[in-house]
Amino acid sequence: KAGVTQTPRYLIKTRGQQVTLSCSPISGHRSVSWYQQTPGQGLQFLFEYFSETQRNKGNFPGRFSGRQFSNSRSEMNVSTLELGDSALYLCASSRVEYDYGYTFGSGTRLTVV
Amino acid sequence: AQSVTQLGSHVSVSEGALVLLRCNYSSSVPPYLFWYVQYPNQGLQLLLKYTSAATLVKGINGFEAEFKKSETSFHLTKPSAHMSDAAEYFCAVSFSGGYNKLIFGAGTRLAVHP
DSSP states (O other): OOOOEEEOSEEEEOTTOOEEEEEEOOTTOOEEEEEEEETTTEEEEEEEEETTEEEEEOSOOTTEEEEEOTTSOEEEEEOSOOGGGOEEEEEEEESSTTOOOOEEOOOEEEEEO | OOEEEEEOSEEEEETTSOEEEEEEEEOSSOEEEEEEEEOTTOOEEEEEEESSSOSEEEOGGGOEEEEETTTTEEEEEESSOOGGGOEEEEEEEEETTSTTOOEEOOOEEEEEEO
16 A cells, blocks of 8 residues: 655755645545654654644744645645754654554655755 | 653664664653654654553564563664664654654664674
């Protein structure tokens, strides 16, 4: 079966711009989580959605937002990009509300110049 | 609050030697524990997970981990390292009511030498 698909794989943006990243979970998975991975801060939780509802949010500024659609696909948006937003953004999906068996996508590598 | 500490940011072993990657956790509620592996330019792959069933958990690729509540540890082991095991390994904790939020350790980069 198809895994978690993240698009695009690579992205270069300029400071001040905004960006939208997409995540298509495994078919039948209803929970989608987002993580930011940087060399300095490691893997940090951004937010989690289940059935179109944001259930949990990490400690990130309001410039980071997300949403989930009725087909469980999710997008995250970062507005007014800063150099420090350069990172690998990972999406993970799980089948049910408390599955604890998350499957990660390959990530989107965002570079802000 | 929950947290994870991985002892040793870099571990180097010879091919065929025992792999031991250390993870200690802190949690005020019963934890769920995970080990993930990340290869260069890829996402995270689940190796194994502990969700309050058997304390010795067997995962993929010959890895296993033992949950020791008294030591608040969840160390990852493999009896015989293979060159293909070279990667970065992450220990993570979650908990009931955490809405699928994973808290990760800083990671351990495993090098395997011939």
